[in-house]
Amino acid sequence: MAQATKLRTKCPECGSSDFxxxxxxxxxxxxxCGLVVGEKAMSEGPEWRAFTREEKESRxxxxxxxxxxxxxxxxxxxxxxxxxxxxxxxxxxxxRQMWRLKRWNVRSKMHASHxxxxxxxxxxxxxxxxxxxxxxxxxxxxxxxxxxxxxEDLVRGRSIPAIVAASLxxxxxxxxxxxTLREIVEATTxxxxxxxxxxxxxLRSLKMKMPIDSPLDYVLKxxxxxxxxxxxxxxxxxxxxxxxxxxxxxGKDPTGLAAAAVYLASEFxxxxxxxxxxxxxxxxxxxxxxxxxxxxxxKVNLAAL
DNA sequence: CATTCGTGAAGACGAAT
DNA sequence: ATTCGATTTCACGAATG
Numbered sequence: 001m002a003q004a005t006k007l008r009t010k011c012p013e014c015g016s017s018d019f020x021x022x023x024x025x026x027x028x029x030x031x032x033c034g035l036v037v038g039e040k041a042m043s044e045g046p047e048w049r050a051f052t053r054e055e056k057e058s059r060x061x062x063x064x065x066x067x068x069x070x071x072x073x074x075x076x077x078x079x080x081x082x083x084x085x086x087x088x089x090x091x092x093x094x095x096r097q098m099w100r101l102k103r104w105n106v107r108s109k110m111h112a113s114h115x116x117x118x119x120x121x122x123x124x125x126x127x128x129x130x131x132x133x134x135x136x137x138x139x140x141x142x143x144x145x146x147x148x149x150x151x152e153d154l155v156r157g158r159s160i161p162a163i164v165a166a167s168l169x170x171x172x173x174x175x176x177x178x179x180t181l182r183e184i185v186e187a188t189t190x191x192x193x194x195x196x197x198x199x200x201x202x203l204r205s206l207k208m209k210m211p212i213d214s215p216l217d218y219v220l221k222x223x224x225x226x227x228x229x230x231x232x233x234x235x236x237x238x239x240x241x242x243x244x245x246x247x248x249x250x251g252k253d254p255t256g257l258a259a260a261a262v263y264l265a266s267e268f269x270x271x272x273x274x275x276x277x278x279x280x281x282x283x284x285x286x287x288x289x290x291x292x293x294x295x296x297x298x299k300v301n302l303a304a305l
Numbered sequence: 306c307a308t309t310c311g312t313g314a315a316g317a318c319g320a321a322t
Numbered sequence: 323a324t325t326c327g328a329t330t331t332c333a334c335g336a337a338t339g
Contacts, residue, residue, distance in 0.1 A: 193317085253330070274308065285331055290310065309338075315331085322325075 117155060121146055124164045131187045132179060134168065142171035145202065152205050158198060162190045166198035173210050178221045180255060182283060215240050215249065218258035218282065225281035226273055228266050235265035238305045239296060248299035252292065256284040260292030268302055 122143060129139045146167040149155060155163050165188050172179045181199070185192045203210065216237060223233040239261045243249050249257055259282035266273045275286040282289075 196317095251328070256330080275310095276308080286309080287311085287332085288330060291330090294310095307339090310336085312334085314333090317330085318328090320326085320328105322323100 114150065117150060117160065118147070121150070121155075121160050121164050124161050125168065128164065128168060128184070128187055132168075132184065134172075134179070135177065138168075138171050138175050138177050141175060142168040145170050145206070145208075148206055149202050154198075154201060154205055159190060159194070161188050162194050162198045163202070165190060165195045166202055169195070169199050170202055170208065170210070173213055174208075176211065176213065176217050178213075178217045180283060213254050214244075215254040215258040215261065218255050219262060222255070222258055222262050222278065222282045226262065226278050228262060228273060229269070229271060232262065232265045232269050232271060235269060235305060236261040239264060239300055239302075242300040242305065243296055246299045248295055253284065253288065255282045256288040256292050257296075258282060259284050260289050260296055263289055264293055264296055264302075 125139065125142055125146065128134070129142075134142075142164075146164060149163055149167060165184050169179070169181050169184050171177070172184070181196060182192060185195050188195070202208070219233060219236050219240065223236065236258070240249075240257065243257070243261070259278050262282075263273065263275060263278045266278075275289050279286045279289055
């Protein structure tokens with residue numbers, strides 16, 4: 001119990017006392033360095049999975065198992081430090097030295113690659129966020145997601161920038177920030193295909209539940225980019241609301257839907273914008289706008305709005 | 306001439322097998 | 323692992339104004 005309090009106040013890695021409690025995953029994460037204290041501690045034990053599950057169910061205290069205070073124990077059993085290469089006992093002096101060396105070796109090996117990776121990734125994320133004008137809280141979310149991905153060993157064999165981009169995309173969707181995958185990808189050197197693959201992998205292994213993104217989230221952005229009046233924008237929103245209750249939006253690309261709504265609204269209000277302009281603003285093709293527009297016209301009664 | 310509309314081929318994706 | 327169904331995009335041509 002004393003260990004739990006100790007860990008809550010100080011991160012064993014960087015000494016920071018700032019933690020984020022992610023109760024969805026049952027993880028306690030150091031805000032400064034990203035070390036997942038809870039999971040890190042648990043993975044040292046042989047049955048950490050059972051432990052986490054129990055923790056999750058009881059929803060009681062979050063903290064490391066008792067073994068955390070003796071994390072050296074595991075090394076004692078796996079590394080021979082009591083005898084030399086010929087099986088002769090070592091002097092206590094050498095024994096201590098050896099033990100220290102081994103421990104350092106193992107720890108630095110485990111941490112060095114992790115840290116190097118994280119540093120590169122956070123750097124990349126910083127650049128991306130800057131380029132795309134990502135709000136700070138979204139960036140933070142992306143960072144957290146990346147750290148989880150890293151801890152799940154999802155980065156091995158894939159490109160860091162791709163995973164970073166995927167994490168950012170996930171963060172945008174969770175926070176309902178209207179940024180398309182393509183916009184994010186265009187700020188990187190990676191292909192859309194690759195990033196979207198990473199995104200799906202992250203979603204799956206982290207068991208993340210994404211809110212389905214509504215076309216409404218994109219109306220403002222598109223309207224602004226295309227330079228339409230607030231009136232048109234309001235009408236577009238109304239159209240989409242109506243379309244939603246009429247089940248006219250299932251399975252369609254939300255940006256295309258939003259674009260069509262804006263186009264329709266502008267047409268109706270007499271301040272017509274070309275499909276081309278809206279298509280550009282929404283990053284969909286004119287064909288898609290036409291298709292959605294057709295459905296919208298059929299399903300919602302314009303005059304009633 | 307610019308804009309709009311419709312169409313077939315092709316690629317991507319999720320779900321089902 | 324492959325196939326299927328729905329969807330978007332691309333690249334056109336035709337109609338409209």
